[in-house]
Amino acid sequence: MTDHSGKKPHHHGDLRAALIQSGIDILTESGLEALTLRRCAARAGVSHAAPAHHFDGLSGLRAAIAKEGFDRFRTQMLRSRASGSQSPEGRILSLCRGYLDFAVENPALFALIFSCGPMSQFEEDMKAGTATAYGVLRETCAPFVPEGADPLVVETQVWSLIHGFSHLFLAGTFGPDSGPPDHHRLFAPVMALLREIGTPPAPK
Known part of the structure; x- marks a missing residue:
């Protein structure tokens, strides 16, 4: 038995x-x-x-896990954003720290939430409010959107910067480094590009 x-x-x-x-x-x-x-x-x-x-099969389980993953992702970004300077610049940098920390602490879950279908969950989040992971990013980027400009431009600039850095960090592209990931020697100089977010390009 x-x-x-x-x-x-x-x-x-x-x-x-x-x-x-x-x-x-x-x-x-x-x-x-x-x-x-x-x-x-x-x-x-x-x-x-x-x-x-x-x-509905393994794909349904993966989608459900991805939704839970996005909820946890949102919570970590909110927690990180609240822990630093509450100036617009401080909030966006702290959000990026939370983004990177989530990726490093949950690499497989991070990979799943951005590979579950055609990023359907994040795409749906883009249409919703701040109760979503993308909504937190959108809210944090809002002060940097020039009047009359498309918010998606600034949001994509920030998202591309931290998402790309996170993927490269996870891939070991930057080599070994001790300490928290946001203390990596490249984090601060790369995130310094955030200072240019929302500014128009210089005329040629």
Whole structure:
């Protein structure tokens, strides 16, 4: 007889959340390739058929994990933004620190949230308010948008800068470095480009 005593029972209402957390744990420990419905079920202590009641296959599970990942991403950016100077410049730099910290602390989850479909979650976030991850970026960039200009220009400048830096950092492009990622010797000089955000290009 199989011993199920080690499994943790889950009420129907929180099984979906338990499966999502199990998926995040698997991502953290073993990477994206290890994420399967069967492994999530085993991790949550339920039958391998249980995820079918909550997700439309593996793609549905990945999408649900990505949504939770974006929520956590937003929370980290908000926390980081609140921890530094509350000047417009300080807030945008602190947000970038939170962005990088999330990527470094959650590399597999970071990869998933930006690879789950055609970035559908982030694209939807761009249409919403500050309750979304993109909304936090948009709100923080707002003071730098020149009157009458398209906010997406400034938002894309900031997003490209910190997203690109985060990916290069994770890839080891900058080489080994000790200490927090935002203390890397290249972080401050690269983020200094934020001072130019929203300023028109010099005439040729």
